[in-house]
Amino acid sequence: MKTATSLLLLCLIWGTVAAATDTARPLDRIVAVAEEEVITQRQLLARVHTVQRQLEAREGQAPPQETLMRPVLERLVMERLQLQEAERMGIRVDDIRLNNAMEDIARENGLSLAAFRERLVADGIDFADFREQIRNEMTLSLLHQRRVDSRIHVSEQEIDQFLASESGRIDAGVEYHLRHLLVSTPEDAGPEEIEQARRRAEALRKEAASGADFTRLALQSSEGRFALEGGDLGWRAAGEVPTLFARHVVVMREGEVSPVIRSASGFHIVQLVDRRGGEDTQVRQTHVSHILITPNEIVTDEEARQRLISLRERLENGADFAELARAHSDDRGSALEGGDLGWVNPGEMVPRFEEVMNETPPGQVSRPFSTRFGWHILKVHDRRSHDSSRERMRALARRMIHERKREEQLELWLRRLRDESHVEYRLEPEDGQTRTAAEGT
Numbered sequence: 001m002k003t004a005t006s007l008l009l010l011c012l013i014w015g016t017v018a019a020a021t022d023t024a025r026p027l028d029r030i031v032a033v034a035e036e037e038v039i040t041q042r043q044l045l046a047r048v049h050t051v052q053r054q055l056e057a058r059e060g061q062a063p064p065q066e067t068l069m070r071p072v073l074e075r076l077v078m079e080r081l082q083l084q085e086a087e088r089m090g091i092r093v094d095d096i097r098l099n100n101a102m103e104d105i106a107r108e109n110g111l112s113l114a115a116f117r118e119r120l121v122a123d124g125i126d127f128a129d130f131r132e133q134i135r136n137e138m139t140l141s142l143l144h145q146r147r148v149d150s151r152i153h154v155s156e157q158e159i160d161q162f163l164a165s166e167s168g169r170i171d172a173g174v175e176y177h178l179r180h181l182l183v184s185t186p187e188d189a190g191p192e193e194i195e196q197a198r199r200r201a202e203a204l205r206k207e208a209a210s211g212a213d214f215t216r217l218a219l220q221s222s223e224g225r226f227a228l229e230g231g232d233l234g235w236r237a238a239g240e241v242p243t244l245f246a247r248h249v250v251v252m253r254e255g256e257v258s259p260v261i262r263s264a265s266g267f268h269i270v271q272l273v274d275r276r277g278g279e280d281t282q283v284r285q286t287h288v289s290h291i292l293i294t295p296n297e298i299v300t301d302e303e304a305r306q307r308l309i310s311l312r313e314r315l316e317n318g319a320d321f322a323e324l325a326r327a328h329s330d331d332r333g334s335a336l337e338g339g340d341l342g343w344v345n346p347g348e349m350v351p352r353f354e355e356v357m358n359e360t361p362p363g364q365v366s367r368p369f370s371t372r373f374g375w376h377i378l379k380v381h382d383r384r385s386h387d388s389s390r391e392r393m394r395a396l397a398r399r400m401i402h403e404r405k406r407e408e409q410l411e412l413w414l415r416r417l418r419d420e421s422h423v424e425y426r427l428e429p430e431d432g433q434t435r436t437a438a439e440g441t
Contacts, residue, residue, distance in 0.1 A: 032073055033424040034080040039073065048072050069427060078414060081421050083136060086143040090297030093138045093372070097301065100370050101138060102131065104351045138372050148410045154401045162397050164247025174238055176249055177273040179214050179231040182224035184266035201260045201267035208257045214271045223266070235276075245270050251394065283346060287381040288357055289321055289339035292331040294374035304375040308368040312377050315365050321379050330374065339379075343386065345395075353378070 032039040048068045055062035062068075086092075099113075106116035120127050183201040185194055204221055208214050218224075218231030226233055241249050245268070248258040252272040261268040291311060293304040311324050322338025329335035349357065352371045360366045360380045368377050 031426050032077055034077045035084055035421055037080050037084070039076050039080065044069065044073055044076065047076060073425065073427065077423055078418065079136065081417055082140055082143055085417065086139050089143070089146065091139060091142050091146065093135050093142070094295065094301045097370055097372055098131065098135050098138065100352060101134060101372050107351060144410060148406060148413055152402055152405045152409060154398050154405070158401055159394055159397045160247050160251055162401055163250045163393065164243070174275055174277045175235045176238070176241055176275050177235050178233040178241070178249065179218060179271040179273055180224055180226060180233050181214070181218045181222040181231050181269040182266055183221070184223040198260065198267055201269060205257060205260050205269045208269060208271065244268065283386060284383060285343040285345055285386045286357055286383050287343050288341050288378055289325060289381065290331070290334065290341060290376050290378040291325045291329040291339050292374050292376050293328070294330040305368050308375050308377050312365060312368065321365070
């Protein structure tokens with residue numbers, strides 16, 4: 001759910017998809033076979049023309065047509081194979097969901113759907129072709145969610161490790177006020193001596209976590225360089241926090257004490273006294289739950305809407321939202337929590353969901369509405385102003401890790417799909433290629 005649409009960019013740079021043909025060969029011909037479907041020269045040249053327009057808009061110039069023929073054909077082949085897989089899985093985007101997506105795109109461009117259509121026509125863009133390309137993009141997005149996204153898990157440990165890494169220093173503008181306590185071990189310490197030091201450090205950590213004065217503990221027990229200052233390390237920028245402590249410090253709250261941290265010099269304990277800097281993250285949050293019904297090969301779009309109408313009537317008669325969500329919602333992740341999506345920040349939901357959420361008063365349930373994910377009803381529990389810096393940092397780290405994993409897994413899945421499919425290329429040398437090949441099985 002918490003995802004932003006990628007269709008706006010496509011909208012902004014979509015080129016004219018006119019019938020472009022080689023004047024030397026007026027008759028169309030097959031340039032590739034992807035399983036049971038063929039791709040024609042006319043379709044290939046139309047897409048090449050579109051890609052050239054996109055590259056010109058983004059880079060200021062585009063490669064010649066012959067340079068783009070093969071990579072664009074490969075893209076078309078992969079699109080066909082994926083759409084075939086989506087059809088086998090019963091993944092369809094009906095006209096109602098497509099129209100809602102078109103309205104979202106128009107809204108993000110500050111236009112009504114009618115005005116948006118007029119703008120496309122004025123720019124020489126065929127509206128029907130644009131609309132079908134959006135349908136295909138939505139279909140592929142749903143396919144990727146089913147085949148790849150649903151299998152990706154990001155652990156809390158991965159988030160901690162990422163935040164402590166250089167690539168994860170997404171709070172580089174923040175400074176930390178730290179205190180430190182060290183129980184040292186000799187370089188040639190044996191197992192028994194190391195174990196004694198560890199137990200002593202754990203005891204000190206327990207005292208500090210229970211509310212004992214950290215400064216006093218450091219003065220009495222620390223063997224670190226700053227023991228005489230009560231272990232006070234002063235204010236340090238994120239990049240100045242020792243790597244050993246960083247993975248703990250960036251996720252700690254003010255006053256919190258770290259676990260015992262082992263190093264070659266001994267056992268460390270760190271307290272985060274305060275933090276400052278970074279961007280102002282006071283935001284208006286909404287605590288919201290939802291029930292999602294996703295149309296599929298069995299449930300039509302209208303049936304999904306009617307099911308939510310029925311569920312809403314049951315809610316009006318006193319049924320419990322959480323119980324209905326657990327029993328009926330197709331968003332299995334939130335269904336396990338009674339449909340609870342937690343506290344939501346502005347911009348985290350798709351536009352239509354956020355619009356309905358913002359219009360719904362606390363304690364109320366919305367009417368059924370649709371997004372590209374399916375049909376929803378939502379309940380707003382409460383609203384608040386909140387400093388979400390820690391949550392925002394972890395959420396951003398989670399998204400970055402998820403995207404990294406997603407790219408890797410999606411690439412593997414696409415490669416497997418390609419290898420297991422029958423594909424023939426029939427480009428001729430004058431197309432800028434040097435081979436005609438049958439690939440796959």
